[in-house]
Amino acid sequence: MKKLIFLAALLIVVSCNTQQSSSNDYKDGSLSIDERVEALLSKLSIEEKVAQMRIFHANIGTKPDENGNLKLSKKVIEKLKLGIAGIKNPGEHIDPVAAAKLNNELQKYIIENNRWGIPALFVTESYNGVDAEGCTKFGRPMTSAASFNPELVQRQWDVVGREARLRGMHMCHSPEADIVRDPRFGRMSEAFGEDTYLTTQMVVSAIKGVQGDYEGLGKGTHIGAVAKHFAGYGQVLGGSNFAAIEISERTLIDEIYPPFEAAVKEANTLGIMASHGDLNGVASHGNPELLTGVLRDQWGFEGYVVSDSNDIARLFYFMKVAESPEAAAQMGLEAGIDIDLYAEDSYSYLPEMVKNNPDLEELIDRSVRRVLRTKFILGLFDNPYIDIEETKKGVRSAASLELAKESDLESIILLKNENKTLPLSKEKSTKVALLGPLLKENTKEMFESVSGPNIKFVAEKGFQLTNEKGGAPELLERDPKAIAKLVNTAKSADVIVLFLGGDKFTAKEAYFSNSTLGDRATIDPVGPQNELVEKIKTLGKPVIVVLKHRRTLSINTIASEADAILDTWDLSEFGDESTAKIIFGDVSPSGKSPVTIPRSIGQLPYHYSMKEINYKKEYLFLGKGPLYPFGHGLSYGDFEYSNISISSGEITRETELTVSVKVTNNGNIKAKEVVQMYIKDEIGSVTRPDKELKGFEKIELDAGESKTVTFTITPKMLEFTGISMKKVLEAGDYTVKLGTSSQDYLETTFKLKK
CATH class of the missing domain: 2.60.40.10 (Immunoglobulins)
Structure with a gap:
């Protein structure tokens, strides 16, 4: 009898241990990722599953307190009870070490406060390097494209991936794989240009870099990429954000899809973001043919698809293709959107919707699998925290800063160099005037660090282009005194360098709010910039224009009046130093234009690879062809x-x-x-x-x-x-x-x- 009791007790212990082991099998690193995903998915309630399909922004209540310790709002605490797919930009406004500390604390809180200890994805973006305080600031993607050097771009994005991971980040809503051909569009510089092949090479290089050739994901050294915006987003009508997108099916297949297809097949991107817009009348966030048929069935994509900001809900209240918020959520789910970015409604309705339509849970499971799979690939269940000592050593290293300078030097485009105005000699005693609205406070200092003792500088900004109001900047009235002062300053110099073009206020993303604008109806330089060039030119001295901008501009006056033009787009934090090196001949320029530069907005749409029949007729009263063609860029070599x-x-x-x-x-x-x-x-x-x-x-x-x-x-x-x-x-x-x-x-x- 005692033996029977002992055996029964032993069976109970074995059974309990088996159940306990079974309950934790998703934590078993010896299992395959798919096995771990299935083991964890089977344990989740419907509410916990849907929590793995939502991302909120850290600005709703995730920040450090006065001592640098994690402080959460009641709203965030409530959201994290069931776990979360991810959080956008935690720690973006603090230095990398403080961010790593904060994100370790945030991740620890998340893991300890949901039933299954599921970690969260912390998500950033990258337009000039990691979009956060204290990281290496590189040039924008359009600037990088001008280098025509994919290997260099991959090294640059390798730094982005490493620095982001050292902050405690895991995914990046970048790079843009959009083809951008309309300079009215305020987001132009976020993409890699007008050409399908060039963009494809750059996107593949960027993704391989930021993901550490994929191997860096599991090692914890790099982050996952989210290629965007699928598909056709850069082709919005009128260059106006949120406008309709009309692209022929043939153009989609031959020109718009290839960078995304390569992102999936060649670069193995972990994520894809859907496009804000519609596509020939079908809203992209509710388009199963696009997000499932093309992306998954044709190309074999296995990662997750994330919505753009609030765009699932917008299927109802903006796109007006869904009858209700619930219908919008179902439409997005069925189309293949796995994660809902930011929305307080939309996917939050899914648990209740499943009660009335149980078949939806199969689609929910499909999405949750993809999200969990990503977290396992990134190694977050086994190694969710950052070694802060590594952060101290690894962010803004000397090598990374030198790479930013190298990238600048290969991206600057010499558009014009009449009579070999450039390079300027360092040996000859010369006074150089640095003038114009795009002059920075440290421009003179950077030029002095390059030029040597024989060159003397005078610097004067003169005027701003706008009132620099964040939402909807306004042009300033012409200031004749400011222009006269610049001209007078120029009179005392031997050579004039004018810093012209545009800035972050004259070309930017037009957010959903009606009070936030960023697109333009014209592409001429704003303000009295043309007038300034003309008046400076009358002095009879060499005029060099440094063109800074985030959208292509029609620079006819600049092109006719300037003796030399350096097109720099939007360079790194060392951009003016790199520009000085080109001006004084330390390095020969080697950038090539990644876009066609038109003479007039009236030529749009205008790109070099248009159909041959588009070139049959020119316009009355306008010069022939583009001002500068795609791929153009001069050299000091011959x-x-x-x-x-x-x-x-x-x-x-x-x-x-x-x-x-x-x-x-x-x-x-x-x-x-x-x-x-x-x-x-x-x-x-x-x-x-x-x-x-x-x-x-x-x-x-x-x-x-x-x-x-x-x-x-x-x-x-x-x-x-x-x-x-x-x-x-x-x-x-x-x-x-x-x-x-x-x-x-x-x-x-x-x-x-x-």
Whole structure:
């Protein structure tokens, strides 16, 4: 009898231990990620599942107190009782070490205050490096694109990934994979330009960098990327944020989708963000054909899809394609949106909706699996905290700051250099006036650090472009006294450098609020900038324009009056120092324009790869063609292209061929050049682009040095969506163009055989 009692007791203990082990099996690191996800998912209540489908912003009550310790609002405490998918920008306004401490405390609180100890994703963004205080500030994506150097961009985003992780962040709502061709759009500089191929190379490099080639995710050294905005967001009508998007299906497939497809297939992005807008009448956040059919069924995406800010709820109250808030939530869920960003309504309705429609839980489970899978990939269940000692050493390291400078130097574009105005000599005693509304407080100091003792500077900002009101900036009235003062200052100088263009107030995101504007109806430089250039030019002295901006501007007056123009877009925190190095010849400029620069807004839409028939007619009373073409950028070197050759005059559907060109630097300075390859399909079953970028290589040549640059042409490069709306390879004639821009090249031909 005693033996039976002992055996019964032993069975009870074994059973209890088995149940306890079973209850924690999702914590077993020896199991596969999918097994751990399923084990945890099976334990969650419907309310806990939906909590894993929501992100809120830290500004609703997640901050440090006066002693730097975590302080949570009642609202946040309530939200965290069931766990949470993630929190946007915790610690963004404090230094990296303080942020790491805060985020460790926040993560600890979250883990200890939900039943299953599920950690949260902390999410940032990256337009000039990590969007947070105290991190290395790089140039914006459009600036990076001007480098035409994917390897450099990957190194830059590697720093972004490392610095973000050291702050305690895990995901990044970047990079933008949008094609942006309308400079009226205030968010233009957040993307990588007008071209599909260039954008694809940059997006893949950015994602690989920020994710540490994917291996950095589980190691805890990098963060996950969220490519956005899927799809077509940069094509809003009129360049107006939240406006409709009308793109032909063929253009979508051939030009808009490829950067996103590469983000999934080549870079293995952890996340995708849906587009604010509709797409040919179908709201993107309620579009299952887009978010499930294309993204998952065609491309095999396994990560999560997150809404843009409040956009699921907007299916009801803004897009007006859902009959009620609940219908909007169901529409987003069915389409494939896994995480609801910010909304207080929308997915919060799902637990109650499941009571009336139990089939929804299967879709909820689908989304929760994707979110949990991401957290396991990032290693958050096993290593949720940051080593603050590593944060102290790893953020804003000397190497990272030098990389920011290197990126600047490769991204600055020399648009014009009449009579070899640049570079300026450091040996000759010269007085230089640094003038204009885009002058910074430390610009003179940065120029002095570069120029040497023979150069004397005088600096004068003169006027602001706007009243710098955050929501809707207003232009300031012309100040004749300020202009006169700038001209008078210029009179005492030998050379004038004008800092012109635009700033963060003249090109920015137009948020949903009606009181917040950022798009423009014209693209001329604002304020009296053209007048300033004209008056300075009358002094008869060399005029160099440093063009800073976040959208393409029609700079006709600047182009006609300036002796030299450096297009810098939006550089790093060391931008003026890098600009000075270019001006004084420490480095030859090597950036190339990632967009077409039009003469007038009336030319829009205007990009180099438009259909050939678009170029048939010019406009009355306007010069021919663009002001500066896509891919344009001058050098202090003197590059000569010669000896173009092709390995065969024919290519088949199964073979490849190579095309080569000799590039010689006939100048007297070492310089870098971007050799560009464009292909033109001479006859197609549908109207075809005038030309398409299909390859580029950045090379560096010493004075007098030559190099033969070779590209491989593959059948894949020649594919397009045919008249049947299927990908086709059409036999016929092709022209390949190798050169220094989309308008300056040598060419040869080949045939695709049947």
